Amino acid sequence: MTVRLTTVAPSPFRPAAEVALLLRERLGVEAAVVIDEAVFFVPPDDVGTTARRLRDDPALAFDYLRCLSAVDYVDYIEVVYHLLSLSQRQKAVMKVRLVEPDLTVDSVVGVWRGADWHEREAADLFGVAFRGHPNPRRLLLPDEFEGFPLRKSYPLAPLPSEDVGEEEQ
Amino acid sequence: MIEPGLQIVTADAADRVDITVNMGPQHPSTHGVFRMLLHVDGERITAVEPFIGYLHRGSEKLCEVETYRQIIPLFDRLDYLSAFNNELCFVLAVEKLLGLRVPERAAYTRIILCELNRIASHFMFFGAFGIDAGAMTPFMFGFRERERIQQVFESVSGARMMHNYFRPGGLNLDVPDDFVDNVRSLLPVLKRGLEDAHNLLTGNEIFLARTKGIGVISAQDAIDWSLSGPMLRASGVALDVRRDEPYSLYERFDFSIPVGDEGDCYDRYLVRMAEIEQSIRIVEQAIADFPGGPFLGAVPKLIRPPAGECYVRTENPRGELGVYLVSTGERRPYRVKVRGPSFVNLSAIQQLLVGSYLADAVLILGSIDIVLGEVDR
Numbered sequence: 001m002t003v004r005l006t007t008v009a010p011s012p013f014r015p016a017a018e019v020a021l022l023l024r025e026r027l028g029v030e031a032a033v034v035i036d037e038a039v040f041f042v043p044p045d046d047v048g049t050t051a052r053r054l055r056d057d058p059a060l061a062f063d064y065l066r067c068l069s070a071v072d073y074v075d076y077i078e079v080v081y082h083l084l085s086l087s088q089r090q091k092a093v094m095k096v097r098l099v100e101p102d103l104t105v106d107s108v109v110g111v112w113r114g115a116d117w118h119e120r121e122a123a124d125l126f127g128v129a130f131r132g133h134p135n136p137r138r139l140l141l142p143d144e145f146e147g148f149p150l151r152k153s154y155p156l157a158p159l160p161s162e163d164v165g166e167e168e169q
Numbered sequence: 170m171i172e173p174g175l176q177i178v179t180a181d182a183a184d185r186v187d188i189t190v191n192m193g194p195q196h197p198s199t200h201g202v203f204r205m206l207l208h209v210d211g212e213r214i215t216a217v218e219p220f221i222g223y224l225h226r227g228s229e230k231l232c233e234v235e236t237y238r239q240i241i242p243l244f245d246r247l248d249y250l251s252a253f254n255n256e257l258c259f260v261l262a263v264e265k266l267l268g269l270r271v272p273e274r275a276a277y278t279r280i281i282l283c284e285l286n287r288i289a290s291h292f293m294f295f296g297a298f299g300i301d302a303g304a305m306t307p308f309m310f311g312f313r314e315r316e317r318i319q320q321v322f323e324s325v326s327g328a329r330m331m332h333n334y335f336r337p338g339g340l341n342l343d344v345p346d347d348f349v350d351n352v353r354s355l356l357p358v359l360k361r362g363l364e365d366a367h368n369l370l371t372g373n374e375i376f377l378a379r380t381k382g383i384g385v386i387s388a389q390d391a392i393d394w395s396l397s398g399p400m401l402r403a404s405g406v407a408l409d410v411r412r413d414e415p416y417s418l419y420e421r422f423d424f425s426i427p428v429g430d431e432g433d434c435y436d437r438y439l440v441r442m443a444e445i446e447q448s449i450r451i452v453e454q455a456i457a458d459f460p461g462g463p464f465l466g467a468v469p470k471l472i473r474p475p476a477g478e479c480y481v482r483t484e485n486p487r488g489e490l491g492v493y494l495v496s497t498g499e500r501r502p503y504r505v506k507v508r509g510p511s512f513v514n515l516s517a518i519q520q521l522l523v524g525s526y527l528a529d530a531v532l533i534l535g536s537i538d539i540v541l542g543e544v545d546r
Binding site: 010067093 | 221225231403406427429430443479491495503512
């Protein structure tokens, strides 16, 4: 058998407040604690360099990208990176705000390859351009599709009216 | 007889020929509607271009126009082979924003159902993987065990697959009176089924030859590709959300995390088989002190979480399922992003297949254990 069983309980994740201090010390960013995560913002042009430092700095060592999402706040689009460090046992959330017409941000595929399809999806559904993505093809939608369906300006017909969705129970 | 115009490829020229082989989307061994273009040089794969989206239903957009309780059925339809696990992740996210406490009875029921769902899903993998390797019998065996589990699900939720059973704060209905007895009598059946499964494939020489050393991914690469679940653990990384960040009441249960060494198809298979054993252990402990009390906590009639956001992850049979939930305090979520484990694991196929034989492509794809409902969403 080449499978072993591990029963050792891992050390718990570092509290978000401590991660926020660490981020200020190592990156000079102001991180806020949201529920149990340290959340910080970076300017769009700094994403590539910050991502590299997040991964390569031994005190941060964020080697695992949990999730990459885009959110449309109408005035701007936010790209959210959920990060995890397996060796340092800590979590962090990096955010970047993009304002039209320049919805361009550095691709982080070179830092975390797991970002590949997440970025293509965000480009497909939100129209965010990831600079330097190795394969910027559409991911989910057909080639001839027009518009960015996950934007708030893209209606899902029919629009929800107030009486739709009577709560059960 | 050679048709006129047909080019005769000599051995010398064949060394330089790059042939593209199309696989899918309607290919029986792509486990759904998944297509890939394989560039091959002789029998070796040199590059892979995956195409997804054939099953894209816009689930995330739909979540923005449905109320919180209406979204639960949508989650059933993502990874339909482990619907309970999907529902759990979403209701946990809502509970986190609302700050809701879940009664013990509900938490235990959730754990029992999720672990049974994991076993059912892994038995399904066992069957499908057997077929990928060229064996028909495992499919019958896998489905036999899975069917017994489905019967329990049906007695609890009324549905075999799309359960719509978990609610923020607890459950939709209390479990039936014979639930614990049903589960208790199910466990020996599952243990025997697992033994049968091992006898059928685990030591089988043909199976070993087909899977050992095939589709290897190193721990470093697995982390880089953000793999999770059995895909990551087979490469030697002991990451399991149930133990790393216990949710529901997983911290109360005693179980181990199976971890592989080689990161090949065989280890991924073994890790899943060993996980069935551990899930049975968890279910045993859960029914041994199955608590009474209410099945639903104090939940407001209208679910309207305060403005805010959270990222909740749970350990699905296929890996880390994440829900990034943004609320603006309305009756509907502002944004729901689903980080599907199959979605991320499948993206690594661009590396996994390169360098292996064309004949192994089906097997390596099978070892990822994808569900396209969740890849495409």
